[in-house]
Amino acid sequence: MKFCMNLNPLKIGLKVFRLLALDEYFKMSKERVKKEISFLNNLPEPNSDIDRSYNQYLCHNFHLNFFLIFVFNAVALLLFVPTIIWLIAKRSREDNRIVNKSAVFLLPERYYKVLPESLVSEFDNVYSGGFAVHKCLEKEDVGFVWKILKCKPFSFFFIYKLMLKISLYRGIIRKYKPNAIIAASEYSFTSSILTNYCEFVHIEHINVMHGERALEIRASFFRYSRCYVFEPYYIEVFETLRAYKDQFITELPPAFKMHFAFSSQMIDFKYYLTGHRKKELVEIAKNLCRLRSKGFTVKVRPHPLYCTIEIACKYFDKELLEDPYSVSIENSLASTKYVLGVDSTVLLQGYLNEKCVVFDDLVYAHRLTILKSYGYILLCEKKHQNSYLSHFI
Numbered sequence: 340m341k342f343c344m345n346l347n348p349l350k351i352g353l354k355v356f357r358l359l360a361l362d363e364y365f366k367m368s369k370e371r372v373k374k375e376i377s378f379l380n381n382l383p384e385p386n387s388d389i390d391r392s393y394n395q396y397l398c399h400n401f402h403l404n405f406f407l408i409f410v411f412n413a414v415a416l417l418l419f420v421p422t423i424i425w426l427i428a429k430r431s432r433e434d435n436r437i438v439n440k441s442a443v444f445l446l447p448e449r450y451y452k453v454l455p456e457s458l459v460s461e462f463d464n465v466y467s468g469g470f471a472v473h474k475c476l477e478k479e480d481v482g483f484v485w486k487i488l489k490c491k492p493f494s495f496f497f498i499y500k501l502m503l504k505i506s507l508y509r510g511i512i513r514k515y516k517p518n519a520i521i522a523a524s525e526y527s528f529t530s531s532i533l534t535n536y537c538e539f540v541h542i543e544h545i546n547v548m549h550g551e552r553a554l555e556i557r558a559s560f561f562r563y564s565r566c567y568v569f570e571p572y573y574i575e576v577f578e579t580l581r582a583y584k585d586q587f588i589t590e591l592p593p594a595f596k597m598h599f600a601f602s603s604q605m606i607d608f609k610y611y612l613t614g615h616r617k618k619e620l621v622e623i624a625k626n627l628c629r630l631r632s633k634g635f636t637v638k639v640r641p642h643p644l645y646c647t648i649e650i651a652c653k654y655f656d657k658e659l660l661e662d663p664y665s666v667s668i669e670n671s672l673a674s675t676k677y678v679l680g681v682d683s684t685v686l687l688q689g690y691l692n693e694k695c696v697v698f699d700d701l702v703y704a705h706r707l708t709i710l711k712s713y714g715y716i717l718l719c720e721k722k723h724q725n726s727y728l729s730h731f732i
Contacts (some may be wrong), residue, residue, distance in 0.1 A: 414496075508536060525561050
């Protein structure tokens with residue numbers, strides 16, 4: 340009996356898709372972005388939110404081989420009915436958590452500072468961690484999924500993932516009864532249909548930009564009730580990607596508005612790591628040694644996910660490492676003169692707070708030219724004055 344209870348089709352499905360979707364390293368190139376934009380522009384103009392989500396889904400699949408797409412759809416077809424039955428059976432008692440005007444933010448509390456101040460002030464309460472609710476489906480949700488299935492009858496993975504997201508949103512609605520759900524996922528092909536679903540149940544679907552964005556076709560065609568972006572430049576990027584035009588609001592969130600206190604331990608250069616290959620880390624370490632030999636002080640800040648302290652310890656002296664868990668990003672930026680890296684969001688944070696940004700053109704000269712072709716804001720906006728590591732070595 341215990342074995343049968345563990346046969347949760349939802350958990351099985353998520354594990355299978357994560358196993359199949361182990362993405363290869365994102366191979367950026369000028370040729371690649373040209374092909375992507377050409378493919379994007381040749382897709383038909385969407386007449387509905389289903390069309391928008393489906394076009395974005397096709398953009399997600401552009402670089403996947405036919406066999407993998409076939410496997411995704413076959414697994415989704417196999418799990419579809421058991422998952423619907425499971426989600427209907429999982430309906431729990433409704434909470435009585437009702438606030439005059441509330442919103443639910445999908446991300447955990449530590450990301451709260453990416454919410455624009457004007458948005459937060461709109462609501463009596465903004466709950467965080469929306470992903471933690473129990474997923475479930477109501478009968479009307481099954482009817483909503485059926486409507487999508489009739490439009491795209493052979494795209495089983497497309498339907499399956501949308502059903503999972505709708506079950507998440509239904510769980511949020513049952514628990515919190517919010518006026519709005521706030522996401523940070525313009526790259527998700529479910530976004531437009533979820534906006535349609537939210538409007539179906541009379542709530543707003545709001546998106547907040549939480550990191551760097553360029554001309555990546557995964558973030559194409561989306562529509563939200565509102566979408567907050569850091570700067571007007573990003574509206575141009577998203578409109579090039581054929582996102583719905585009448586949704587954008589420009590506002591810089593608190594995470595990018597920092598008030599630096601005086602630091603007695605000022606460092607000349609601080610390298611902000613992102614995702615790097617081994618040979619790149621070896622070269623970065625060598626170049627930082629060259630900076631030190633010229634009398635500059637340096638520090639390295641590992642990335643909490645992509646290039647952790649455990650990885651960085653293999654390439655850099657421990658005394659050069661800054662702990663990203665004990666030193667806030669505000670204090671980190673406050674204690675450096677030059678913000679050094681290649682395409683970390685921290686470079687944008689530094690620039691917006693009047694820090695000198697230095698690009699690593701010694702290790703990433705080719706990558707920087709490619710980033711420019713992808714519309715990377717710090718390389719494409721004329722008002723951004725760039726410095727390069729080669730100038731200092």
